[in-house]
Amino acid sequence: MRVDVTRRGGVAGVSLHATLDTRQLTETDAPRVEAALRALPWGRLSQGSMGPDRFRYEIVTAGDDHERRVMLSESEIPEALRPLLALLADRGQIRPASIE
Amino acid sequence: MTASSVRHCIVPPSVLHRLARSADEAVRDAALNALALDARFRLARAECAATLRHRPAPVTFSRTGGQPQRTIYDQQGSESQTPGVVIRVEGQAPSQDEAANQAYDGLGATYAYYWTVFERDSIDAAGMPLLGLVHYGRRYANAFWDGAGHMFFGDGDGQILTQTTAGIDVIGHELTHGVTQYEANLTYSGQSGALNESVSDVFGIQVKQYVLGQDVHNSDWLIGADIVGPALRPALRSMKRPGTANAYDDQPADMDGYVSGGDVHTNSGIPNHAFYVMASALGGYAWDAAGPIWYAALADPQLRPNATFRDFARITLRQAQQTYGTGSDQAHAVQQGWEAVKISL
Ligand SMILES: [Zn+2]
Numbered sequence: 001m002r003v004d005v006t007r008r009g010g011v012a013g014v015s016l017h018a019t020l021d022t023r024q025l026t027e028t029d030a031p032r033v034e035a036a037l038r039a040l041p042w043g044r045l046s047q048g049s050m051g052p053d054r055f056r057y058e059i060v061t062a063g064d065d066h067e068r069r070v071m072l073s074e075s076e077i078p079e080a081l082r083p084l085l086a087l088l089a090d091r092g093q094i095r096p097a098s099i100e
Numbered sequence: 101m102t103a104s105s106v107r108h109c110i111v112p113p114s115v116l117h118r119l120a121r122s123a124d125e126a127v128r129d130a131a132l133n134a135l136a137l138d139a140r141f142r143l144a145r146a147e148c149a150a151t152l153r154h155r156p157a158p159v160t161f162s163r164t165g166g167q168p169q170r171t172i173y174d175q176q177g178s179e180s181q182t183p184g185v186v187i188r189v190e191g192q193a194p195s196q197d198e199a200a201n202q203a204y205d206g207l208g209a210t211y212a213y214y215w216t217v218f219e220r221d222s223i224d225a226a227g228m229p230l231l232g233l234v235h236y237g238r239r240y241a242n243a244f245w246d247g248a249g250h251m252f253f254g255d256g257d258g259q260i261l262t263q264t265t266a267g268i269d270v271i272g273h274e275l276t277h278g279v280t281q282y283e284a285n286l287t288y289s290g291q292s293g294a295l296n297e298s299v300s301d302v303f304g305i306q307v308k309q310y311v312l313g314q315d316v317h318n319s320d321w322l323i324g325a326d327i328v329g330p331a332l333r334p335a336l337r338s339m340k341r342p343g344t345a346n347a348y349d350d351q352p353a354d355m356d357g358y359v360s361g362g363d364v365h366t367n368s369g370i371p372n373h374a375f376y377v378m379a380s381a382l383g384g385y386a387w388d389a390a391g392p393i394w395y396a397a398l399a400d401p402q403l404r405p406n407a408t409f410r411d412f413a414r415i416t417l418r419q420a421q422q423t424y425g426t427g428s429d430q431a432h433a434v435q436q437g438w439e440a441v442k443i444s445l
Contacts, residue, residue: 052244053277095348
């Protein structure tokens, strides 16, 4: 399962982006992450309100016929997705804060 | 200073400020009047101090103030929002944990800055205990104030950020988000969001300057220089030259570069630079006049949560004129600062 993950916010004032594949995860993590991804509130594009300098995530997956997208505040990230975010931290590309 | 010269105020200004933001017009007017009196009283005290060449006794309320109440907890890599294991409490000797000691010192420095310069007793101006939660998350590249008395510190990912407790300016920045929350409560998006961010940088850098005894010319005016990882060196932001702090810095230095719909950390470069220009024009220490003008504007009940840069700029000018005089150097410096970033007053 391929996903585009972007992290925004944080005191550093940069965003972090990566195109990731669940095949890059361990055999134990991959099915758990895929299940957690399927359960996300796809199509919801407004995060719950969070305080200053908190992280916000945008996850986009290219389906067969249409793109799916979801925005999450860091407190809404399910525990099972953490290995994916660790991958983002390892492989992500830094971008200026205001570049979409 | 004799005991009789210590004045007591029945309603603390922080409470008046809250009332002044009340939806009820009568309550608001009454509070605004009381605050105007309070401002004149404070000005009289400042003038008295200048004449007598010493500091008047602090205005005291129910709590005497002047002493932080810090507790540092070890989150042990967890992202739990509840405090973990206590490492160090107020008054205890340094622990073996360097991050814990840095957090303790940074919280103390921020408290000392706000107390000595503004007689503000902690974040809420009412002695709120300061809780520092270190080793939050795994390789967590961030630090934040949660709006409820806790400051969380990540150890950094080693690329974007290193150990976040090492940044005194960053600690001042985060705790100032708390101060803003109790004062203007600037909405965290658009221009008011960029102002919220800028106010945190403005007071964050002053906390660092205060600890290091730096005047406006000795300061590097860089934010986060002590916590950036290799990818963002040499710093997160530059108040002197916005947009030049690192390879990804997209901050504009004036309104010509304003990014419509941009991140709050991007457009904050504009008011950041206005403060730098004003403080530099005045010389000396930033907290002599520049900081107090910005603080008075932040605490001014007429600064609404949805304020624009221009709204804020006008209040800083009015505050400078009221405190120092219409034709004063301070008022001119404020005008110079906003002119430099192309905001017309
Ligand atoms: Zn901030």
